[in-house]
Amino acid sequence: MSAQFIYTMHKVGRFHPPDRQVLENITLAFYPGAKIGVLGTNGSGKSSLLKIMAGIDDGFTGDARLTPGFTVGLLEQEPQLDLSKDVRGNVMDGAGETVSLLAEYEKVLASWSDPDADYEKVGARQADLEAKIEAAQGWDLQRTIEIAMDALRLPPPDGSVENLSGGEARRVALCRLLLSEPDLLLLDEPTNHLDAESVAWLERFLSDYSGTVVAITHDRYFLDNVAKWILELDRGKGIPFEGNYSSWLEQKTDRLDREQKQQDNKQRTLARELEWVRMGSKARQAKGKARLNAYESLQAEAEAYDPRDEKVQIYIPPGKRLGDKVIEVSNLSKGFGDRLLIDNLNFSLPKAGIVGVIGGNGAGKTTLFKMLIEASGGSTGETPDEGTIDVGDTVELAYVNQSRDILNDEDTVYEAITEGHDTLTVGDREVNGRAYVASFNFKGSDQQKPLKVLSGGERNRVHLARVLKTGGNVLFLDEPTNDLDVDTLRALEDALERYPGCAVVISHDRWFLDRIATHILAFEGNSQVRWFEGNFSEYEEFREKELGENAQPTRVTYKPLAR
Amino acid sequence: MATHFTERSDGVVTIRPMRSIDRPLLIAGRDEAFHVFMGEGSDDPQPTAIIEVAGAVVGWIDYDSDRAWLASGAVNVGYNVFAPYRRRGYASRSLELLVAHLRSETAVHTASLLIDPSNAASLAVARRVGFESAPEVDGQLQFVRSTLSPSDCAPASRDLTS
Numbered sequence: 001m002s003a004q005f006i007y008t009m010h011k012v013g014r015f016h017p018p019d020r021q022v023l024e025n026i027t028l029a030f031y032p033g034a035k036i037g038v039l040g041t042n043g044s045g046k047s048s049l050l051k052i053m054a055g056i057d058d059g060f061t062g063d064a065r066l067t068p069g070f071t072v073g074l075l076e077q078e079p080q081l082d083l084s085k086d087v088r089g090n091v092m093d094g095a096g097e098t099v100s101l102l103a104e105y106e107k108v109l110a111s112w113s114d115p116d117a118d119y120e121k122v123g124a125r126q127a128d129l130e131a132k133i134e135a136a137q138g139w140d141l142q143r144t145i146e147i148a149m150d151a152l153r154l155p156p157p158d159g160s161v162e163n164l165s166g167g168e169a170r171r172v173a174l175c176r177l178l179l180s181e182p183d184l185l186l187l188d189e190p191t192n193h194l195d196a197e198s199v200a201w202l203e204r205f206l207s208d209y210s211g212t213v214v215a216i217t218h219d220r221y222f223l224d225n226v227a228k229w230i231l232e233l234d235r236g237k238g239i240p241f242e243g244n245y246s247s248w249l250e251q252k253t254d255r256l257d258r259e260q261k262q263q264d265n266k267q268r269t270l271a272r273e274l275e276w277v278r279m280g281s282k283a284r285q286a287k288g289k290a291r292l293n294a295y296e297s298l299q300a301e302a303e304a305y306d307p308r309d310e311k312v313q314i315y316i317p318p319g320k321r322l323g324d325k326v327i328e329v330s331n332l333s334k335g336f337g338d339r340l341l342i343d344n345l346n347f348s349l350p351k352a353g354i355v356g357v358i359g360g361n362g363a364g365k366t367t368l369f370k371m372l373i374e375a376s377g378g379s380t381g382e383t384p385d386e387g388t389i390d391v392g393d394t395v396e397l398a399y400v401n402q403s404r405d406i407l408n409d410e411d412t413v414y415e416a417i418t419e420g421h422d423t424l425t426v427g428d429r430e431v432n433g434r435a436y437v438a439s440f441n442f443k444g445s446d447q448q449k450p451l452k453v454l455s456g457g458e459r460n461r462v463h464l465a466r467v468l469k470t471g472g473n474v475l476f477l478d479e480p481t482n483d484l485d486v487d488t489l490r491a492l493e494d495a496l497e498r499y500p501g502c503a504v505v506i507s508h509d510r511w512f513l514d515r516i517a518t519h520i521l522a523f524e525g526n527s528q529v530r531w532f533e534g535n536f537s538e539y540e541e542f543r544e545k546e547l548g549e550n551a552q553p554t555r556v557t558y559k560p561l562a563r
Numbered sequence: 564m565a566t567h568f569t570e571r572s573d574g575v576v577t578i579r580p581m582r583s584i585d586r587p588l589l590i591a592g593r594d595e596a597f598h599v600f601m602g603e604g605s606d607d608p609q610p611t612a613i614i615e616v617a618g619a620v621v622g623w624i625d626y627d628s629d630r631a632w633l634a635s636g637a638v639n640v641g642y643n644v645f646a647p648y649r650r651r652g653y654a655s656r657s658l659e660l661l662v663a664h665l666r667s668e669t670a671v672h673t674a675s676l677l678i679d680p681s682n683a684a685s686l687a688v689a690r691r692v693g694f695e696s697a698p699e700v701d702g703q704l705q706f707v708r709s710t711l712s713p714s715d716c717a718p719a720s721r722d723l724t725s
Contacts, residue, residue, distance in 0.1 A: 113683055
């Protein structure tokens with residue numbers, strides 16, 4: 001099918017009562033086969049745009065239409081699954097048409113055994129079906145499904161979908177959507193709840209995808225490697241840019257320069273990210289090593305720094321000076337049920353080390369996290385089965401129990417973060433509560449919003465603000481990057497780079513890990529956990545050499561536990 | 564018997580002369596169904612043609628004439644499509660291509676298939692490609708088709724690429 005545009009919007013607006021104009025006068029046309037990344041702060045109307053394009057929101061003004069003959073599919077943030085079917089059944093729904101063709105083909109094959117059949121008609125129907133199945137590449141459907149289910153690390157195929165976690169349900173829905181191969185594929189944060197290897201697989205899949213892809217994502221490697229266009233949503237307006245994320249960053253920085261906003265802190269944060277983008281991989285690697293060797297100067301700078309001097313976007317207060325011993329893990333093994341999660345892990349966390357923890361869902365990342373927190377003075381109740389975790393005397397834990405779910409939904413943003421105190425003690429400094437909340441991009445009336453109306457990204461920002469005000473010199477963050485907009489991510493990266501302590505961060509965001517991580521703790525499957533000095537790209541390079549470039553992500557496996 | 568064989572294709576399936584590098588694939592492609600209907604199989608298989616789809620070897624097809632029950636000018640056809648590629652119509656297409664080869668490049672006038680009564684898949688192939696029932700041979704069902712001209716084909720035979 002040839003058409004100049006697959007989707008067109010003319011003067012589209014969307015108003016969310018009582019007072020939010022999220023989209024305003026947007027006129028855009030989408031080329032067939034284009035790969036478009038959508039950027040914008042939380043609440044800028046990104047999800048609204050996708051819902052309009054998917055045809056499930058008709059409460060907009062203006063014209064928006066899918067060119068007739070094309071199909072559209074949307075991955076929502078909270079997709080619905082068919083509870084009457086198991087995991088495989090839901091996935092197979094995505095390939096519904098091909099499944100029907102294959103089922104009919106089986107019937108046709110069976111009719112050759114019927115002595116009364118009209119063989120001429122049967123043969124003609126069989127040839128017709130074969131042509132359609134060939135065209136849909138349907139003969140390999142089962143294999144295609146198996147590969148996709150493995151790569152996205154789906155739960156067991158014959159399991160019920162009723163009790164899946166939010167992340168598992170999203171992965172099932174993503175797999176179903178990819179198999180349905182719509183001409184216009186709309187993805188709202190597709191990389192959330194995927195580990196780094198699955199994200200890399202999805203990136204390759206979408207690069208090769210013949211249809212149009214419009215993806216809201218904070219994953220800047222996806223935006224760099226897959227997107228050929230960036231659509232920025234800013235105060236209701238849609239600003240298209242032809243190029244990937246790095247080139248968008250270049251022009252955005254130039255534009256802000258021209259607008260003489262050099263003193264603006266956000267512009268400086270952008271410029272620092274651009275500087276990083278322009279570095280070669282060796283310089284990036286050297287940066288991580290330099291951090292490890294610069295603990296004293298980092299600490300001195302942080303102690304001399306007064307957050308009231310400039311409006312930092314995110315400020316992580318430094319804890320007291322760390323001694324030489326931080327956390328030393330020796331011969332640690334840990335089982336869960338009849339599975340061995342971690343087999344003989346050894347590492348020593350250095351001063352100023354920032355450790356990115358990666359691996360598939362259910363691999364044991366959170367269990368390790370809990371053991372480290374318990375050993376550092378937290379109370380998670382999780383201890384090693386074998387081996388030791390030796391924590392230095394100077395370590396002060398900065399951690400808030402995974403509280404996104406225990407926040408009181410009736411509290412306002414301001415109340416949840418400040419807990420009612422107009423002046424906060426952040427580390428050993430007094431900080432104005434409103435200014436601290438504003439540094440997490442909750443400006444003006446946003447601070448009075450009740451938590452129950454927040455988006456996932458906004459809730460995560462509240463959680464971060466609560467964690468980061470606690471002070472301490474060893475910081476534990478569990479998936480801080482989920483749902484965050486790119487502006488907040490960038491600010492968090494900057495804050496972590498300035499932070500003189502240690503951080504242990506579970507994340508699947510490769511860009512984030514590349515910018516901040518000095519070490520990677522990788523759950524590689526089969527109960528093996530690897531301690532690697534270097535950032536995520538260096539680790540990936542190392543793994544490719546070890547496994548070969550065609551290494552596909554597979555479902556997490558464990559050794560049986562032999563107690 | 565086949566001293567000269569020219570590659571033929573219907574756009575989906577290609578049958579082509581065998582190359583020595585195909586041999587291990589032919590042996591590796593044998594499965595339980597193969598052994599049930601074809602026996603142990605030779606250590607040095609040399610079929611008339613290799614069946615290929617999209618560059619992948621998916622089976623082989625062969626004919627011979629040295630059977631006591633065959634009339635002069637008739638050949639017995641055999642084939643094996645490897646398990647992962649079965650039930651896709653590749654055997655029917657290959658058989659149609661082989662009949663075209665026999666018609667245009669040999670003096671063979673009849674192609675014959677011996678099929679075990681329990682082999683439903685091959686019975687379907689025979690019917691689809693226009694073979695008709697003939698007297699049984701040693702408890703095996705026999706199907707025959709004239710190779711003389713396309714118009715001699717039974718009704719189910721047609722251009723499968725259409």
